[in-house]
Amino acid sequence: MILIISSIPFVHNAFAINDIPDVEPGERAPIDSTFHESLSLGLEYVFSEQYERAVALFDSLQKVFPDHPAPYFYMAATYQSWMSSYRFSKFQPELEENVQSAIDIGDRLMENNDDPWLNFYVGAAYGYRGFYRFRKHNWIGAYLDGKKGVGNFEKALDKVPNIYDCYLGMGSYHYWRTAKSKFIKVVAFWMKDRREMGLEQIRFSIDHGRYTSEEASYGLIIAYYDFGWYDKAFELNEIAIGFCDPPTLPALFMRGRLSAHSGRWDKAKSTFEQILNRIENYKYQSVGYQVECKYWIAEALKAEGENQKALKMAQNALEQSLQRDKKVELENPVDNFDEIKKRLTKLHESLK
Incomplete structure (x- = not known):
């Protein structure tokens, strides 16, 4: 999955940032003629969780096109999708290496090449780098990368206004820059709330992007x-569930969380049991993910009146939580493990 998240830019292009084009229903961005076939196959591998095949494909593409940013960016995207789906961090060095290669090669090419797709790939790579700098609390680094990332999206749209894939990066920028975070309090406290604009832009990239529709979803x-x-989240997630068979882990996770939020505990329990069955014996382990699944299963059991089973599950999850090494795991996309652990502890106490 191609997670294109940009931080805070310093300057704005009024058209690219503030407007959404008026286009015909069903219109899509143009293809990248150089990489379209390979990219389409690679994305199919990624979204069906055939990550090793995607890595092999983009590795071969790097050998054929060693001086183009696209193969390096999509290799990074594959590693990011793989790690975030299963919540481990083993390939973070490889991700960062490929992101840096995409930036360096793309910046060098753009000195003498006006291809707008170069701006797209470099902008997306800066977005990635800004994201993991943000996660490491490198606020200034994230700020500067966001500025460069969004600037490249703007340049791509200035050259070819129908590269609608850029609107995923634009929309992510608009939404998350004014969502709650320490970064906003430190750097961006003066910014207007443009989250609804961001939501509209991400929606636009779903409907009209060429390569980003699934990830934008x-x-x-x-x-x-x-x-x-x-x-709205539940409705769109049910569509995402149907993207492939079996459904992706991110789609299942959000089905479970949304079901729990709405009190549909039977659906929540079956969904987190399904996730747990897929990740328990996976070769790259995330203890935190397993603990979270067990926590939600325990909550569902309690809601169904199965208090003894809920207590046993909560106890098992608490014991397993002691094995977690946060240095080798990633957080879930909506909250962090410490919050889940607090809820789990409170649940356990209520069941004793």
Whole structure:
């Protein structure tokens, strides 16, 4: 999945940032003629969780096109999708290496090449780098990368206004820059709340982007959830469930969380049991993810009046939580493990 999240830019292009084009229903962005076939296959691998095949494909593409940013960016995107889906961080060095290669190669090419797709790939790569700098609390680094990322999206749209995939980056920027975060309090306290504009832009990229529709769907589901539009999130997530068979872990996770939020405990329990069955014996482990699944299963059991089973599950989850090494795991997309652990502890106490 191609997570294109940009931080705070310093300058704005009025058309690219503030407006959504008026286009015909069904109109899509143009293809990247150089990489379209390989990219389409690679995205199919990623969204069906055939990550090793995607890595092999983009590795071969790097050998054929060593001086183009696209293969490096999509390799980074594959690693990011793989790690975030299963919540481990093993490939973070490889992700960062490929992101840096995409930026360096793209910046060098753009000195003598006016291809707008170069701006797109470099902008998206800066968005990635800004995202993991943000996660490491490197506020200034995230700020500068956001400025460069959004600037490249603007340049791409200035050259070819129908590269609608850029609106995923634009919309993510608009939404998350004014969502709650320490970064906003430190750097961006003066900014207007443009979250609804961001939601509209991400929606636009779903409807009209060439390569970002699936990832934009996942991004919009999380943003809807964060914004409190739970019905919209549930409706879109049920569409995402149908993207592939079996459904992706991110789609299942959001189905479980949305079901729990709305009190549909039977659906929540079956969904988190399904996730747990898929991740328990996976070769790259996330203890925190397993603990969270067990917590929600325990909550569902309690809601169904199965208090002894709920207590046993909560006890098991608390014991397993002691094995978690946060340095090798990633957080879920809507809250953090410490919050889940507090809820789990409170649940356990209530059942004793």
